[in-house]
Amino acid sequence: MTNHAFPGEAGTPYSVPTKVFHVRDYDLAATLTSGQAFRWQWRDGSWVGIIANHWVQLHADEFSISATCAEPISDWDWLTKYLQLDLDLCQVLMTFPDDEPMRAAVTACRGLRLLRQDPWECLASFILSSTKQIVQIQQIIGLLCERFGEPVSAGTNYGPAYTFPSPARLARSTEAELRACKMGFRAPYLLETARLLFGGQFDLARLYNLPVEVARAELMNLPGVGRKIADCVLLFAYGFQSAFPVDVWVMKALRQLYFPKRKVKMQRLHRFAAKHFGTCAGYAQQYLFHYMRTKGKLETRTSK
């Protein structure tokens, strides 16, 4: 469905609340639940979320994703970019190493994609992610948005919806208010980072044009941001394809699949990842992560 000029309004894009995108090899459910983004909810056969200040409902079938917003939209570039709809997944998969673990991961996770998120929301979300399960991260972020986000209009019969709170809004919150969102010891990290951004001492927009190593080092200057969280932001928000976040699941995957029965330290895993997984190492990482998290369930389901 392409944009048509509205009769009588030549040159004006035709604003509609719904648009259909033709896709192939796009597993929307896997993508939205694979621990990259934490605000998507499954409701009545669709995925509902908020991207910037757009409430959006996504419905996927085998060859398309249809998007419905609460208000008419003339320019859908924000969604195309967020979902990375122009990416040719085959080109990415071709860069993966041809070994048994990656073949298994690609087979198990066909259609898994990387999103391209807003750097601030991604950074704040992953500051809140440390030693938390994904469901709990979702809960914390849900509370944070309810209490500090701006309301946006949602579809009828859906509850109130909120933006992700700005650095400015969080900068004038208190640690106690943030702790009340169940984020525990992460509260001072988030508060201090929000204040650094709001005060202009740190500029997230500047990182786009930096070499990945420099951008990583910059992010790691922020409180509560170490190598792993920095790599998540580099990969999920800035699109640095070489960023390779190593969390407990990926560490388990690398040790089990590539270094069985050997004690391997983190630094060695990073060096191995950097040379083994190719130019889209971050993408490969997401396949390993999702594969490790889902294969147990698949095995128990199929063995019954």
Add this chain to the structure above:
DNA sequence: GCCCAGGTGAAGC
């Protein structure tokens, strides 16, 4: 009760 979760920073060797 126990161990674990998309870790980090500080203290101790």
Add this chain to the structure above:
DNA sequence: GCTTCACATGGG
């Protein structure tokens, strides 16, 4: 330099 520990909170 490297290893160990505290840090909140909830799920299994």
